[in-house]
Amino acid sequence: MTDHVHDLRSVRKATDRLLTAVAKVDNATLAEESHLPGWTRGHILAHLARNADALVNVFEGRPMYESAAARDADIERDAPRPLEIQLADVRETSERFLAQGEVDQDWSRTVELRNGVTDLASNVPFRRLVEVELHHVDLNIGYTLGDLPEEFARREIAFLADRWAGRPEVPPVTLRTHHDDSVWKTGSTEGDPVTLSGPLSELLGWLAGRELKGAHLSVEGGPLPALPPL
Structure with a gap:
């Protein structure tokens, strides 16, 4: 089984790196385009916050998102918010996700993600780590694929190779x-x-x-x- 404790620690470190980096930009920079077509940097931060909430839903046995349309609408709603609010939201939702990882639970159980995808609960922390690390790159604020921790890069290569x-x-x-x-x-x-x-x-x-x-x-x-x- 995946070492979820190790992965939760990695999520915390990756989130701290991202928040430290984003805190150095301003509201105008946040409103500029990211590396993801059609998304500003604000869209990415909104997505990261809402994804943390969604993964708490997964842990607690609820649907990850109410619907695809609701997911997209929440991101659009939250994308224009000022930097201070964005940072607080990502930090607070991440803490809720990490706190859920401290709850006594069956990490070998199967949980349901989006679009009918299922996985072991123990793999959810790594999925969150992927969101944080790759979207840090997508923000286009100086963090590149070459800056990713080698352990993460190797695991994500293996994960995506299996996906394709x-x-x-x-x-x-x-x-x-x-x-x-x-x-x-x-x-x-x-x-x-x-x-x-x-x-x-x-x-x-x-x-x-x-x-x-x-x-x-x-x-x-x-x-x-x-x-x-x-």
Whole structure:
């Protein structure tokens, strides 16, 4: 089973890094476009706060969101708020999520997320960590994929490689790091195999559709495959 205690500690550290970084910007910067098309930095902070609330719902056996429309409406409602309110909301909702992790519960139980997706309760803290770390990158305030902790980058590469495994629109892909020859495999079993080599940050960028989306990777066997949106 995943070490949820370790992951909860990592969530706290990642959230503190994000809040410290965001506290250095101003309201005008918050209203500017992020790396995510159609979203300002305020949209990302609103999403992070509402996602924390949603994951508390998951732990407590309620639907993650009332509906997709309600989720989107809440983000749009909260995106224009001033920096001080945004920071307080992310901090307070994160604390509620972390407090839920202290509650005595069956971490081996299956919980339901969005769109009928299920997972073990013990994996929810890592899912929250993914939200915090990748959206810190998406804020476009100086934190890049190369700044992500190596342990997190490796785990997220493995998670996303598994997510794209078996997808018929993705050719068989082998991902390999330059510095230590770590290997992950993803994609379908049909078609011409492709090998992508490069640093962890570039491999993660391709899998997650972030930054240069793997444009600097070494590619053998064909062109750089395109992935569907996450």
